[in-house]
Amino acid sequence: xxxxxxxxxxxxxxxxxxxxxxxxxxxxxxxxxxxxxxxxxxxxxxxxxxxxxxxxxxxxxxxxxxxxxxxxxxxxxxxxxxxxxxxxxxxxxxxxxxxxxxxxxxxxxxxxxxxxxxxxxxxxxxxxxxxxxxxxxxxxxxxxxxxxxxxxxxxxxxxxxxxxxxxxxxxxxxxxxxxxxxxxxxxxxxxxxxxxxxxxxxxxxxxxxxxxxxxxxxxxxxxxxxxxxxxxxxxxxxxxxxxxxxxxxxxxxxxxxxxxxxxxxxxxxxxxxxxxxxxxxxxxxxxxxxxxxxxxxxx
Amino acid sequence: xxxxxxxxxxxxxxxxxxxxxxxxxxxxxxxxxxxxxxxxxxxxxxxxxxxxxxxxxxxxxxxxxxxxxxxxxxxxxxxxxxxxxxxxxxxxxxxxxxxxxxxxxxxxxxxxxxxxxxxxxxxxxxxxxxxxxxxxxxxxxxxxxxxxxxxxxxxxxxxxxxxxxxxxxxxxxxxxxxxxxxxxxxxxxxxxxxxxxxxxxxxxxxxxxxxxxxxxxxxxxxxxxxxxxxxxxxxxxxxxxxxxxxxxxxxxxxxxxxxxxxxxxxxxxxxxxxxxx
Numbered sequence: 001x002x003x004x005x006x007x008x009x010x011x012x013x014x015x016x017x018x019x020x021x022x023x024x025x026x027x028x029x030x031x032x033x034x035x036x037x038x039x040x041x042x043x044x045x046x047x048x049x050x051x052x053x054x055x056x057x058x059x060x061x062x063x064x065x066x067x068x069x070x071x072x073x074x075x076x077x078x079x080x081x082x083x084x085x086x087x088x089x090x091x092x093x094x095x096x097x098x099x100x101x102x103x104x105x106x107x108x109x110x111x112x113x114x115x116x117x118x119x120x121x122x123x124x125x126x127x128x129x130x131x132x133x134x135x136x137x138x139x140x141x142x143x144x145x146x147x148x149x150x151x152x153x154x155x156x157x158x159x160x161x162x163x164x165x166x167x168x169x170x171x172x173x174x175x176x177x178x179x180x181x182x183x184x185x186x187x188x189x190x191x192x193x194x195x196x197x198x199x200x201x202x203x204x205x206x207x208x209x210x211x212x213x214x215x216x217x218x219x220x221x222x223x224x225x226x227x228x229x230x231x232x233x234x235x236x237x238x239x240x241x242x243x244x245x246x247x248x249x250x251x252x253x254x255x256x257x258x259x260x261x262x263x264x265x266x267x268x269x270x271x272x273x274x275x276x277x278x279x280x281x282x283x284x285x286x287x288x289x290x291x292x293x294x295x296x297x298x299x
Numbered sequence: 300x301x302x303x304x305x306x307x308x309x310x311x312x313x314x315x316x317x318x319x320x321x322x323x324x325x326x327x328x329x330x331x332x333x334x335x336x337x338x339x340x341x342x343x344x345x346x347x348x349x350x351x352x353x354x355x356x357x358x359x360x361x362x363x364x365x366x367x368x369x370x371x372x373x374x375x376x377x378x379x380x381x382x383x384x385x386x387x388x389x390x391x392x393x394x395x396x397x398x399x400x401x402x403x404x405x406x407x408x409x410x411x412x413x414x415x416x417x418x419x420x421x422x423x424x425x426x427x428x429x430x431x432x433x434x435x436x437x438x439x440x441x442x443x444x445x446x447x448x449x450x451x452x453x454x455x456x457x458x459x460x461x462x463x464x465x466x467x468x469x470x471x472x473x474x475x476x477x478x479x480x481x482x483x484x485x486x487x488x489x490x491x492x493x494x495x496x497x498x499x500x501x502x503x504x505x506x507x508x509x510x511x512x513x514x515x516x517x518x519x520x521x522x523x524x525x526x527x528x529x530x531x532x533x534x535x536x537x538x539x540x541x542x543x544x545x546x547x548x549x550x551x552x553x554x555x556x557x558x559x560x561x562x563x564x565x566x567x568x569x570x571x572x573x574x575x576x
Contacts, residue, residue: 050400052396052399052400052558072402072404073402075400075401075402076402080397080400080401082393082396082397082400084393085393085394085396085397085400086389086391086392086393086394086397087392087394087397088317088321088389088394090320090321090324090325091317091320091321095320099313099317100401102305102309102310102313103305103310103401103402103403104401104402105302105303105304105305105402106302107302142397146401146402
C-alpha cells in the first residue's frame with residue numbers, strides 16, 4: 001500500500017507555476033528521494049505533502065489522508081525536518097527533545113533519541129552553543145521523536161562536512177531498517193545513490209525522470225560509455241557506432257559494450273592502431289541528472 | 300517506551316513552563332520587564348517630593364500615585380511587548396513553523412505564550428507594589444483590593460491579546476520592538492503613567508480615553524488613592540479594555556501568520572518572480 005500518492009498536483013504563486021502537474025507514488029517502508037536544482041519545486045511539493053501549503057489542483061493522499069485538511073491525528077503519524085526552521089537557542093538539547101516528545105502520543109525514549117543522533121555529550125548544552133551540523137542533528141531528533149510512520153527530510157545534510165554527512169546517512173539507514181517510510185529531498189547525487197530505493201528528478205515544476213538510482217534515465221545495467229582517442233593519421237574504417245563520428249576523440253554510450261568492444265579492439269589489433277585512453281564506464285546518476293536538468297543551468 | 304496522548308492540561312502547563320524558561324534565560328527581557336519600571340518609581344521619588352494633602356485623609360504620596368500606574372505599565376509591557384516581540388522573532392526564526400508541523404494544537408502553544416506572559420505580568424505587578432510598600436510606605440486599601448485584582452485580570456488579558464495582534468501586524472522580528480515602543484510609550488504619556496496631566500487639551504484627553512492603557516492605569520490608581528471612597532470598581536474602564544482585547548484577538552485570529560512574511564515563504568517568491576517578469 002502506498003504511503004504517498006500524488007496525481008496531477010499543481011501549485012501556483014500568482015501567475016508563477018512552481019509545480020506543474022506531477023504524479024508520484026511512494027510505497028510504505030520505501031526511501032524515496034526527490035532530486036532537482038533549487039527552484040525546481042521540491043520544497044513546495046514536500047510542504048504540500050506535510051500540510052504546510054495548500055495546493056492549486058490535483059489529488060494528494062498521505063497515509064490515507066488529505067494533508068490539506070488532516071489534523072492532529074495526521075501530524076501524530078508524520079515527522080517533519082524542514083529545510084530551515086529555527087529552535088529556541090536558550091533550551092538545551094534534552095529540554096528541546098522532551099518538549100517536542102510530549103506533543104506526540106507514541107514517543108521514542110528521550111535518551112535513545114539523543115543517542116541515535118549522536119548528541120549524548122551535548123545533551124545538556126544550550127542549543128546556541130552547538131555547531132551548525134549539531135543543530136541539524138537536533139532537527140533530526142525533533143523529527144523522529146514521535147516515532148513517525150512517515151518522515152519528511154528536506155535537504156537533511158546541506159552544509160554538512162563529509163563525515164557529518166556519513167553519520168546522517170547511517171542514521172537514515174537505521175530509520176529505514178525500523179520500517180520508516182522516508183521522503184527526502186537533496187541535490188547531492190551521492191546522497192540519493194546511497195540512501196534511496198527510488199528517486200525522481202524534478203526540474204521546472206515537473207518530474208522529468210523516475211526510477212531506481214541505478215536505472216534512472218532509462219539506463220540499463222548493460223549500458224556503458226566507451227571513450228578513447230586516436231592518434232593523428234590513424235587509418236579509417238572504424239566499426240559502428242564509431243564510424244559515424246569525426247574523431248579524434250570518441251565517446252559513445254552503448255547498450256551492448258561486450259560486442260562493441262570486441263569489434264573495436266579487433267579492428268585496432270588488426271590495423272595495429274593504439275586506442276589511447278580507452279575507458280569503459282557506467283553513466284553516473286550525476287551524468288543523468290545534469291542531462292535531465294539541463295546541465296545545472298537552472299541554478 | 301511511552302504511549303498515549305499527553306493530557307491537554309499537562310501540555311498547556313508544559314508550554315507555559317517552556318515560555319517561562321525562555322523568558323528567564325533572556326536577561327534583557329527580564330530586565331526591561333521587571334527592573335526598568337521599578338527604576339521609574341525610584342526616579343520619580345527622587346525627582347518629585349510634593350505630596351498632596353487633604354484634611355482627614357492619607358497623603359497622596361509620589362508612590363501612592365506612581366506605584367499603581369507603573370504597575371499597570373509594567374503589566375501591559377510584560378504582556379503586550381513581550382508577546383508581540385517574542386512571537387514576531389519566533390516566527391522569523393521559523394520556530395512557529397516547526398511548531399505547526401507537530402501535532403500540538405496551535406491554541407495550546409498560544410495558551411503557553413499568553414499564560415507565561417500573564418504570570419510574568421503578575422510578578423512585575425507584585426514586585427512594583429512590594430517595592431512601593433517596603434521602600435516608600437505605599438498604603439494598601441484592603442477593601443479596594445478586589446477591584447484592583449479584577450482590573451489587573453482584565454488588563455493583562457486584554458494586553459496579551461493585543462500582544463498577539465502586535466505579532467500579527469509586525470512584518471519582522473526586527474520591526475516588532477519599534478512598533479511596540481512607538482505604540483506603548485506615547486500612549487503611556489497621555490495615560491497618566493508618567494505625568495498626571497492636570498489640564499489636558501480636549502483632543503489629548505480624547506486620545507487618552509480612546510486607547511486602553513489609561514483604562515488600566517486609572518482604576519488601579521483609584522484603588523490606591525487616599526481620596527477615593529467607593530470600592531473602585533470601574534466597569535466602564537473594564538469594558539473599554541475588554542473591547543480592545545476582543546479586537547486584538549479577532550485581528551490576530553484573522554492575520555496571525557506562523558511563517559515569516561519576508562523570508563523563504565510564498566510571498567517572497569511571488570514578489571521576486573513578479574519583479575522579474
